[in-house]
Amino acid sequence: MKGWQIVYLKEIKDYVSDKRIRFSAFVMPIVLVITMFYMFGTITNLVSKPSSQAIYVLDQPKLSGESALFVSALTKAGISVKNISDLEKGKSQIAKGSIKLLLAFGPSKPGQINVDEYFDPANEAAQVTVGMLDESVRQANTKAVQALLTAKGIPDYLAQPLNLVQKKVHKGAKSASGVVMALLPYLLVLWSFYGGMGAVGEIVAGEKEKNTLETLLTVPLSRTAIALGKLFSMTTLCFVGALSAVVGVVIAYLLPFQQMKAITKSGLGIHPQSFLIMILVLLPTALMFSALMVSISTRARNIREAMTQLSVLSTVVILPAVFSQFIGLTDFARSTWVSFIPVLNTANTIRLSLSGDMPLTAVAATILVNGSIGLIFLFVTKRLFAKETVLARI
DSSP: OOHHHHHHHHHHHHHHHOHHHHIIIIIHHHHHHHHHHHHHHHHHHHHHOGGGOEEEEETGGGOOHHHHHHHHHHHHTTOEEEEESOHHHHHHHHHHTSOSOEEEEOOOBTTBOOEEEEOOTTOHHHHHHHHHHHHHHHHHHHHHHHHHHHHTTOOGGGGOSSOOOOOOOOOSSOOOOHHHHHHHHHHHHHHHHHTTHHHHHIIIIIHHHTTOHHHHHTSSSOHHHHHHHHHHHHHHHHHHHHHHHHHHHHHHHHSOOHHHHHHHTTOOOOOHHHHHHHHHHHHHHHHHHHHHHHHHHHHOSSHHHHHHHHHHHHHHHHHHHHHTTTGGGSGGGGOGGGGGSTTHHHHHHHHHHHTTOOOHHHHHHHHHHHHHHHHHHHHHHHHHHHSGGGGOOO
16 A cells, blocks of 8 residues: 555544544535525525515505406415505605505506506515516406407407517436526535535644644655645545535435425436536546645644635635626636636536536536646645645744
8 A cells, every 4th residue: 555545544534533524524515505405495485476475555445446356366366465555654664675566556547557566676575576566467468458359350369469489499418497507516616625624724734733743754654645645635525525515405306395396396407417527527626625725734833824824715715606606697608718717617617517518628628727726736735745844833
């Protein structure tokens, strides 16, 4: 057995026996991923259900004729309709955020009901309610026009002179839902970094504080072997953290909760092709993160200094990972330059694979860029271990 393998197995054994590391790398990703999916699913359910949209109507008891029928139709559709008797009071409640939408019926014309919609355009929940009502009214208007045309002996399809028909072109493999494509790449990148955070402070800086690094350096192993063993063990931990996030997503998908079904009804998009791409891009990404973290821990003189520097590094990781959630809304997602930006390239390549694509160029560029950065900092770690200053501590 080679020297670095001895150190590697020793570190892996320590990780497995440490409850704190087991929780941070194996349990926490699963729990947090399930929690996030449950929360997003709950929000999606609430927004999509008409019963969750409360609409206030000015002087509802005084309404008659077609106006009363319109309010009755809203109630039958499952929308919660409430009465308010004072318009100014209603506007005040809208400004406070307690009322999302207020309807005031104005003078009607023959065959037409005039309704004023009062809402706060800065209130996102109000915009959802307004959008739902406007869509319902649009459909009702179309049906009314079709009925009128039919009564006049005119083809009802003329109610829609321009008819748009969606023809979805699939890429072969079934793609994931929009929420999954936004969340999953972000979570995988995040946990390929934070999966190792529970152990990186101890791996070198911690040994300095405990005065065990001197003992380790006296064993009949080269310092290069020790550095490589520690770094590769950290790479494994980071990679396992990302895989734990995948396990969390699969468990969330299999749980019999309506909240989960709301955001995974189109599937997860995880099939042999996309899973292989995940492995191919996460391995060099885990190497990059672990090499960066181990080099910081090696250079730091104590755990506190290491964790301070790692907190700065985590910000650098989070920013492109967050941007990856929205890149699908732009044309940048398929731009070549994105594949050469560390962290963002990993998340974007995974997102493309979940959409049913086979981004071979992006995969190759991600492996090249992240793997190169990992090898550079592997060399840096090796050089740091070769110096006697590696024992410096406070």
